[in-house]
Amino acid sequence: MKTSTNLTEPQGIIKNMRQKRTTNLFWNQQQKIAPYLFIAPFYLLFVIFMGYPLISSLVMSLYEMRGFQSRIFVGIGNFTDLFRDPIFWKSLKNTAYFAVGTLTLQLPIALLLAILLNSKFVKGKNLLRLAFFAPVLVAGVFVAIIFNLVYDQRAGLVNQEFVLFGKEIGWLNEEKYVMPAVILTGVWQWAGFNMIYFLAGLQGIRQELYEAAAVDGASWWQAFIHVTLPSLRPVIAFVFVVSMIGSLQLFDLPFILTNGGEPADAGSTIVMYLYKNGFQFMRLGYAATIGWVLFFIIAVISIVQLKLLGIFRDE
Amino acid sequence: MFRLPIDSESFPLGKGPMVMLILFLVSTLFIFGRSEEEGKNLEFWIFANTHYEEYQARVPIFEAQNPAVNVQLINFGGTMHDKLLAAMLSNFGAPDLVEVEITSIGRFLKGAIDEVGFVDLRPRLESEGWMEKLVVSRFTPWSYRGKIFGIPHDLHPVVLLYRDDLFKAAGVEMTEIETWDDFIAAGKKATRDLDGDGKIDQYAIVLDRRTESDYFSLLLQQGGGFFDEEGNVIIDSELAIETLEFFTALFNEHKIATPVYGTWHGDPSNFAAMQDGKILSILSPDWYVGILKSQVPQMSGKWKAISMPAWYPGGRRTTTRGGTMIGITKQSKNPDLAWEVLKFTYFDRPGLINRYETTRIIPPLKSAWDAPIFKEPDAYLGGQPLGELLIELAPDMPPRYQNPYWSEGADLLNDAIFAAVTEKQTPREALTDLAEKVRALIAKDRGRWGDM
Numbered sequence: 149m150k151t152s153t154n155l156t157e158p159q160g161i162i163k164n165m166r167q168k169r170t171t172n173l174f175w176n177q178q179q180k181i182a183p184y185l186f187i188a189p190f191y192l193l194f195v196i197f198m199g200y201p202l203i204s205s206l207v208m209s210l211y212e213m214r215g216f217q218s219r220i221f222v223g224i225g226n227f228t229d230l231f232r233d234p235i236f237w238k239s240l241k242n243t244a245y246f247a248v249g250t251l252t253l254q255l256p257i258a259l260l261l262a263i264l265l266n267s268k269f270v271k272g273k274n275l276l277r278l279a280f281f282a283p284v285l286v287a288g289v290f291v292a293i294i295f296n297l298v299y300d301q302r303a304g305l306v307n308q309e310f311v312l313f314g315k316e317i318g319w320l321n322e323e324k325y326v327m328p329a330v331i332l333t334g335v336w337q338w339a340g341f342n343m344i345y346f347l348a349g350l351q352g353i354r355q356e357l358y359e360a361a362a363v364d365g366a367s368w369w370q371a372f373i374h375v376t377l378p379s380l381r382p383v384i385a386f387v388f389v390v391s392m393i394g395s396l397q398l399f400d401l402p403f404i405l406t407n408g409g410e411p412a413d414a415g416s417t418i419v420m421y422l423y424k425n426g427f428q429f430m431r432l433g434y435a436a437t438i439g440w441v442l443f444f445i446i447a448v449i450s451i452v453q454l455k456l457l458g459i460f461r462d463e
Numbered sequence: 464m465f466r467l468p469i470d471s472e473s474f475p476l477g478k479g480p481m482v483m484l485i486l487f488l489v490s491t492l493f494i495f496g497r498s499e500e501e502g503k504n505l506e507f508w509i510f511a512n513t514h515y516e517e518y519q520a521r522v523p524i525f526e527a528q529n530p531a532v533n534v535q536l537i538n539f540g541g542t543m544h545d546k547l548l549a550a551m552l553s554n555f556g557a558p559d560l561v562e563v564e565i566t567s568i569g570r571f572l573k574g575a576i577d578e579v580g581f582v583d584l585r586p587r588l589e590s591e592g593w594m595e596k597l598v599v600s601r602f603t604p605w606s607y608r609g610k611i612f613g614i615p616h617d618l619h620p621v622v623l624l625y626r627d628d629l630f631k632a633a634g635v636e637m638t639e640i641e642t643w644d645d646f647i648a649a650g651k652k653a654t655r656d657l658d659g660d661g662k663i664d665q666y667a668i669v670l671d672r673r674t675e676s677d678y679f680s681l682l683l684q685q686g687g688g689f690f691d692e693e694g695n696v697i698i699d700s701e702l703a704i705e706t707l708e709f710f711t712a713l714f715n716e717h718k719i720a721t722p723v724y725g726t727w728h729g730d731p732s733n734f735a736a737m738q739d740g741k742i743l744s745i746l747s748p749d750w751y752v753g754i755l756k757s758q759v760p761q762m763s764g765k766w767k768a769i770s771m772p773a774w775y776p777g778g779r780r781t782t783t784r785g786g787t788m789i790g791i792t793k794q795s796k797n798p799d800l801a802w803e804v805l806k807f808t809y810f811d812r813p814g815l816i817n818r819y820e821t822t823r824i825i826p827p828l829k830s831a832w833d834a835p836i837f838k839e840p841d842a843y844l845g846g847q848p849l850g851e852l853l854i855e856l857a858p859d860m861p862p863r864y865q866n867p868y869w870s871e872g873a874d875l876l877n878d879a880i881f882a883a884v885t886e887k888q889t890p891r892e893a894l895t896d897l898a899e900k901v902r903a904l905i906a907k908d909r910g911r912w913g914d915m
Binding site: 215220 | 574672
């Protein structure tokens with residue numbers, strides 16, 4: 149019987165060559181495989197924690213749960229039910245109200261704050277930046293609890309002012325005041341956060357542009373309209389889209405502030421209605437349907453916004 | 464010497480990934496390979512802080528009596544019900560014992576009765592003779608289709624708490640009140656504009672018009688409900704409509720009720736209004752007295768309690784609001800041991816006395832009611848023995864039938880009450896619409912998968 153020690157010289161060379169070729173082959177393969185292995189964790193996690201739940205929820209939207217153990221296929225039944233559901237439409241209206249309120253109130257305030265903090269004339273900029281940004285560090289639940297006291301009908305800070313005019317406003321008790329109260333709370337919490345984006349955008353604008361505008365005799369307002377705003381377009385688009393998506397996903401703030409959307413669903417939002425259906429009513433299929441409808445709403449609005457803001461334009 | 468079959472140099476991509484893989488394998492082994500001492504460990508989920516504190520003190524006594532047993536108490540707070548739902552849906556991770564709040568139990572009863580995730584406790588209760596020892600009407604919130612899925616933690620009888628000083632100042636002796644008509648007459652005297660500015664400064668009663676809490680308590684007192692024992696929707700019954708008409712009249716016709724300040728009766732704003740003397744009375748379950756004591760201790764001695772006014776002379780003088788059950792899940796590996804822990808925490812006399820001491824909650828175990836503590840004067844109520852009144856009312860508690868559609872129903876009932884009180888709909892329209900919606904919901908489900 150031959151062993152490796154008994155190999156003749158040519159045989160040994162052949163074996164060494166083969167070993168070398170195998171090593172090279174392994175190395176070549178490893179070089180090819182390595183990049184995929186490096187990115188594999190992300191895709192693996194994405195498939196497990198995003199891909200699978202997404203597909204699963206899409207499938208679930210075509211079913212309805214029957215208790216904990218079984219489900220029944222209902223096709224597009226959940227979708228047709230949803231479009232006939234008055235509470236869904238009310239929640240959608242409230243959510244849209246919040247989104248519009250946020251975009252029209254919060255973003256101009258954020259831009260104004262950024263411009264003020266970017267000017268040479270304001271003192272204590274670092275302190276002010278921290279002060280305006282600080283609310284975002286507070287969890288939504290705590291913000292809601294704090295503002296519950298702020299809007300307190302009798303002793304709240306807001307009514308302490310308004311009561312002077314003879315009206316004790318039930319901010320969280322009267323339907324018409326509920327969403328304005330939620331919007332104002334949202335402004336308090338997020339204006340400082342968006343201010344940071346605008347500030348970064350403002351600081352990125354080349355000074356030469358302003359100098360050129362000044363040489364051309366442009367006023368401050370003209371420089372703002374023709375230099376600042378166009379230069380900020382990508383930032384404005386980003387903040388617009390992110391704020392809109394965040395607004396459409398609104399949940400914790402009104403949920404705590406209005407004790408689950410009361411009175412009369414005046415504080416109900418789409419995600420709150422999704423939560424109620426999924427967790428309180430055990431209608432998981434219907435909740436999944438709400439989730440997908442919300443996804444399409446967000447996708448369409450985001451694409452329209454980006455198009456209108458010219459983000460898809462080649463420049 | 465032990466050597467790994469592969470060294471760190473030849474491992475694909477080097478030492479780092481090898482260490483990560485080893486850590487992954489070790490942690491996987493740790494997580495899934497833990498040896499479970501069968502029948503020795505029990506997990507008990509709780510959502511209420513006061514209950515958690517009580518069991519933290521009581522469970523070690525049980526463990527000392529049963530050295531081989533380890534009960535792990537987990538307080539998840541308000542998110543517990545969602546976690547339990549997820550555990551039951553995935554058929555994995557539910558505790559052995561769990562407490563469930565009365566407005567949350569409905570969702571756990573959806574589907575076929577055999578698929579409910581709790582053990583039916585009726586056989587154990589009957590074979591050990593517990594049914595006779597407890598207030599039977601209190602099993603209704605935790606029962607469905609003949610099965611009992613939980614043991615009541617409490618009774619929660621409701622009394623009328625009132626400001627004796629302010630009613631007396633208005634010339635009203637509240638102890639003479641017997642019916643709601645008496646109360647309305649008294650309320651009209653006590654609801655007053657004190658400073659002559661044209662605005663009411665004190666209201667006879669505070670009621671929640673945002674949620675079902677006060678209206679539903681009144682309806683239960685009348686003997687009505689949302690669902691009957693067979694699961695039929697009865698919220699549009701004449702009784703329910705009359706009760707809502709009465710409820711709205713307290714605000715709009717008699718003008719003796721003020722809406723709750725803030726979002727619910729436990730809102731700081733509501734407490735502030737009480738301290739300002741704006742609120743003269745409130746329908747209060749036993750647990751609410753505990754909340755008042757902890758949140759507005761400065762009002763000690765200002766409140767007194769009477770039985771609720773009846774709907775007619777000689778009628779029921781109480782109702783019920785709120786509640787918690789304890790159940791054993793079907794995922795429990797040791798339901799017998801769980802049953803022993805349950806009995807220790809729910810049926811043990813010293814524990815129940817301790818519970819009353821800290822929370823003012825009257826236990827459903829009738830044999831505990833003769834304890835002296837229930838007759839002790841309560842300083843918060845100016846020396847009145849509240850326990851004695853609550854126990855006197857306890858046997859007359861109305862049943863509250865449970866139903867899988869309660870969550871949906873209650874959500875819509877909140878809207879109906881608000882619509883009626885704000886006069887957007889008449890009480891009849893509001894409740895008829897509501898009943899039709901809930902019936903349609905049930906009919907749709909039955910159309911899909913037949914009778915459950």
